[in-house]
Amino acid sequence: MSHVFYSQRIGVNPNLNGLELQDVVELFVRVFNQFMSEGYFDEAFGFNCVDAGPITGNIKDVELDILLSVRKKYLWPIELYCKSYSEDDLLDIIEYLYQKVSKPIDGVMHSWGECGMHWEKFSKEDGQIEFKEKINTVLGHYRVKFELTDSGEVLHIPEKGFEAIFSAEIPSQDKNIINRINAATTSFRRHGASIDNRRQAVRDLADVLEYLRPQLQEHLTTKDEKDIFNIANNFGIRHHNDRQKTDYDAAIWLSWMFYFYLSTIHMVLRKKSHTD
Incomplete structure (x- = not known):
């Protein structure tokens, strides 16, 4: 069980009922950037090599792929559009990313220019497990209670006691x-x-x-x-x-x-x- 901190225990924390949408979006972006930096989206979206430049992933045009699957514009790049996300937008992009995430397992180190790992082997199952855990931590702070499920759907959390x-x-x-x-x-x-x-x-x-x-x-x-x-x-x-x-x-x-x-x-x- 997670620790309940002092201001929450005595009822004076200003966010007892959860954070507002924009605050949760900011948390989501930071978590997403962490996954990106650790290579969890390299297989899907590619990455940038200091030597060879952009290395494409399985999805050549992410904006187009989102438009075809989610039927929405202005979701990607996340850093560009996140400040205008509605609740629906946030939950849509979470579900989309769950389908694309994969944990890097093995690759080669490209040391020139401190480029870093070029990942070649990935585990989709492990990536989804870790992504779901982190995202549900983020969603747990939202004033409206949702959770990302194993099926990749964001659902309302059951009422307390059920x-x-x-x-x-x-x-x-x-x-x-x-x-x-x-x-x-x-x-x-x-x-x-x-x-x-x-x-x-x-x-x-x-x-x-x-x-x-x-x-x-x-x-x-x-x-x-x-x-x-x-x-x-x-x-x-x-x-x-x-x-x-x-x-x-x-x-x-x-x-x-x-x-x-x-x-x-x-x-x-x-x-x-x-x-x-």
Whole structure:
């Protein structure tokens, strides 16, 4: 566990709730420059040799590659455009760099003019692991909580107290269940997820519960089991008609529904695995 410093412990630190976007961008740029200087992007973007000049990497035109993949201008060079980055821009460039980073493993030393290492062998997996760790440290300082995942997506960090349920293994071998749960959790946590995206995530979990309904009936009281589907069927989750009750705060309601359904699914699957 990281140390909590004095001003944070007593509640007087001016950034208790996290740093503003521009401060986080500055941290990101410094971390990126460190990776660049250590050769973690030499394979992708190339490097400069004091003798031979620019040595191209796998990507000849980084700006073009970003435009084709991210569909955005004014992200690269990072040093030039970082001060105008929006939150979306920062998270886009982080995801892009995660796809390109690779740790230098072996090469030859070019001592002339103190040029340094010319790396020839790289490990993408090791590079991504280290990049993710450093970037998540940076994102951990942001007032809006995100994390870079192993899949290379930046997602919202789960609400406090629910972290374990996202990292817990789904106790099922049924691909239909696993794929639905994974799709729902990713959709719910994705940066920029709309109310409709979150409603669809809850709907997907309700469908999983429908699939597991025989097991639900074994492990829940009849009233509890009916209440689960009453909420899904009559509160604008699974159906769209004039009988639906929708006069509620969707952001709060959908968040509660999502965690309630996800927890119920895990409970039923664990009960089922113990009886099989």
